[in-house]
Amino acid sequence: MNDIHEQELPERVRAWAVRAVDPRARVLSAERLQGGTSSIVHQISVGIGKEVKSFVLRQFHKKDWLEQEPDLARHEAEALGQAARAGVPTPEIIAYDETGLHCGLPTVLMTKLEGxxxxxxxxxxxxxxxxxxxxxxxxxxxxxxxxxxxxxxxxxxxxxxxxxxxxxxxxxxxxxxxxxxxxxxxxxxxxxxxxxxxxxxxxxxxxxxxxxxxxxxxxxxxxxxxxxxxxxxxxxxxxxxxxxxxxxxxxxxxxxxxxxxxxxxxxxxxxxxxxxxxxxxxxxxxxxxxxxxxxxxxxxxxxxxxxxxx
CATH class of the missing domain: 3.90.1200.10 (Aminoglycoside phosphotransferase (APH), C-terminal lobe)
Structure with a gap:
């Protein structure tokens, strides 16, 4: 298995993302995004037939933060649902793995915004x-x-x-x-x-x-x-x-x-x-x-x- 801190996402995470998006999908690329310091964030490009869609996958890896707030993935998922009521574009939640059972770490998958x-x-x-x-x-x-x-x-x-x-x-x-x-x-x-x-x-x-x-x-x-x-x-x-x-x-x-x-x-x-x-x-x-x-x-x-x- 690849180290989660490397550019390449582990296969189990890719498979989870594909299942969440569309069983017919395939991961075309996964790029580590810069700027974040509190979590590991990747942009994932997924192909579904001839269509290509981009998503953001966020994984919470800081043990001290997770010890204080073990529900981080669910928190962000529900916050995105609440934020959708604002008159400002916000990511749409696709799926989340609250405990890391499927992805190894608590994980949130969401749509990627333009800009x-x-x-x-x-x-x-x-x-x-x-x-x-x-x-x-x-x-x-x-x-x-x-x-x-x-x-x-x-x-x-x-x-x-x-x-x-x-x-x-x-x-x-x-x-x-x-x-x-x-x-x-x-x-x-x-x-x-x-x-x-x-x-x-x-x-x-x-x-x-x-x-x-x-x-x-x-x-x-x-x-x-x-x-x-x-x-x-x-x-x-x-x-x-x-x-x-x-x-x-x-x-x-x-x-x-x-x-x-x-x-x-x-x-x-x-x-x-x-x-x-x-x-x-x-x-x-x-x-x-x-x-x-x-x-x-x-x-x-x-x-x-x-x-x-x-």
Whole structure:
């Protein structure tokens, strides 16, 4: 059997995919996709007679993640079903192997969306507006009956002031704020990992949103905050602020902004000194350094504190 980490998919996985798509099908090619770091993702081209279709096969291989969330494959499968209600193109679930009984690892097979990740747009303003509008559409989906609920990745009581920053007084204020009472919000359907590398484009139009394994019922502000902290690291505070402004325009009266969720989203990514996300490098984003990430996170944190009535 081939090693699952190699480009070639094991025969048992190919056979499972074929059975799920069409017993008459045959796998023409399987290409490892770049950019993802939390799972192994392949694009599979399948021939059915004279027709060729493309699918995405995702396998969850990180033991620590599976120990915490053993239902990852089922979670993504059901999230894709929920996401289909949004007015944004999303992958269609074909099949999933929740325990890895058939594929060796928990696996999800889904349709492949057209489009590409764009990290260096020619014009930032419409690009940011498109990111924001797609997220507003996602948040319009009701999620009262969706079984997965939002939780923070951090133990807030155990948060420490970042050693890498020289703005320790401001970070202390930020930590104290996130430990305080949370604003009351009505939960909606959230992506939970919404950032530019999970949004596909065709020309100047969003052609799809991918990577739904973390989707849950929770506060819209968490999605906005997660995207903003990613934008702040990629381009600076101005881009993060432009995204918030665009979201507020598209959402209108349906959303009430509170900087608490931005601050909580920032804290949720602080696991050691900031580092450049490998996925951004794999997707062609150059010029980023760990030092730049630190500087931009400091600047972003200070900008958030200025939004509070202290």
């Amino acid at each position: 590409n990740v764009v990290l260096n747009p020619r014009d930032m303003k419409p690009w940011i507006s498109g990111l924001a509008e797609a997220l507003v559409r996602i948040h319009a989906v009701e999620a009262d009956d969706f079984p997965w609920a939002y939780f923070t990745y951090q133990n807030l009581e155990g948060l420490e002031i970042p050693e890498w920053s020289d703005k320790k007084d401001q970070w202390k204020m930020a930590v104290d704020l996130v430990r305080g009472p949370r604003p009351e919000v009505r939960p909606c359907f959230i992506h939970r990992d919404y950032h530019p590398a999970n949004v596909l484009w065709h020309g100047s139009t969003v052609s799809g949103v991918v990577d739904w394994v973390n989707a849950c019922r929770g506060p819209a502000g968490i999605d906005i905050g997660h995207c903003r902290v990613n934008l702040a690291q990629l381009y600076g505070v101005a881009a993060a602020d432009a995204f918030l402004s665009a979201y507020l325009v598209h959402a209108g009266a349906s959303f009430c902004y509170d900087p608490y969720w931005d601050l909580l989203s920032l804290m949720d990514i602080l696991f050691g000194p900031p580092e450049v996300f490998p996925g951004y490098i794999a997707l062609g984003m150059t010029g980023l350094t760990d030092r730049l990430m630190m500087e931009r996170l400091d600047e972003y944190m200070v900008s958030l504190l200025e939004r509070f009535d202290l």
